[in-house]
Amino acid sequence: MQKINLELKHYCKDFVSIRETLQKNGATNLGVVFQKDYFFNLPQNDYLIEPRLKLRTENGKQTLVFYRRGDFKKNSSNPANVYLYEVKDNELLSFLSEVLGIKAIVEKNRERWRKDNITFNLDDVNSVGKIFEIEIQTTLESKEKDEKMFVQYRNKFLKYLGDIVKGSNVDLVKKTCFDKT
Numbered sequence: 001m002q003k004i005n006l007e008l009k010h011y012c013k014d015f016v017s018i019r020e021t022l023q024k025n026g027a028t029n030l031g032v033v034f035q036k037d038y039f040f041n042l043p044q045n046d047y048l049i050e051p052r053l054k055l056r057t058e059n060g061k062q063t064l065v066f067y068r069r070g071d072f073k074k075n076s077s078n079p080a081n082v083y084l085y086e087v088k089d090n091e092l093l094s095f096l097s098e099v100l101g102i103k104a105i106v107e108k109n110r111e112r113w114r115k116d117n118i119t120f121n122l123d124d125v126n127s128v129g130k131i132f133e134i135e136i137q138t139t140l141e142s143k144e145k146d147e148k149m150f151v152q153y154r155n156k157f158l159k160y161l162g163d164i165v166k167g168s169n170v171d172l173v174k175k176t177c178f179d180k181t
Helices: 016-024 090-101 143-160 169-180
Strands: 002-011 030-039 051-058 063-067 079-086 102-115 119-127 127-138
Touching: 002 143, 016 102, 016 119, 016 143, 030 090, 030 169, 051 090, 063 090, 102 169, 119 143, 119 169, 127 143
Parallel strands: none
Antiparallel strands: 002 079, 002 127, 030 051, 030 102, 051 063, 063 079, 102 119, 119 127
16 A cells, blocks of 8 residues: 655654653554564665665564655655555565565664654664654645644654654664674
8 A cells, every 4th residue: 555654753862852742732642662674675776766675573563665755854844655565474574585685674662652644753763762753644635734734743843853864764773783883
């Protein structure tokens, strides 16, 4: 299934003020889950935006995720085309690992909050740190309205946020591993 996501990610030193702001604005805490994402190598091409393929494991479920998303930019939402496929085959990980090779593994604890069609993720990513993410799943028909709502929420949190995250979590994990060598 294809989805259009409006997303933004920032580093965040402390989630206390974020949680308080979420509560004040009527968001619901959905709890914390552990996620493990296996990112796979894809054939090289002259893509303007590098595609990503990952297998996410969470609470015993597996989801194959393919997406294209450019780097996040300050003061704007970042549209991404995302395709999700729920997997019930326990052999898929070993198959994709053999065929494509694993680029990196990202492990994180994700605290999810939700209000309407907006998801707020407070991620503690192993070897990277704390990252705050706003994500709205939208359609072409409601994208303009959702972008306005996105900007309103982004502005409520900006004073608590650090630098914008460039790229994807896989880039951060790979950079951290490279920096340690």
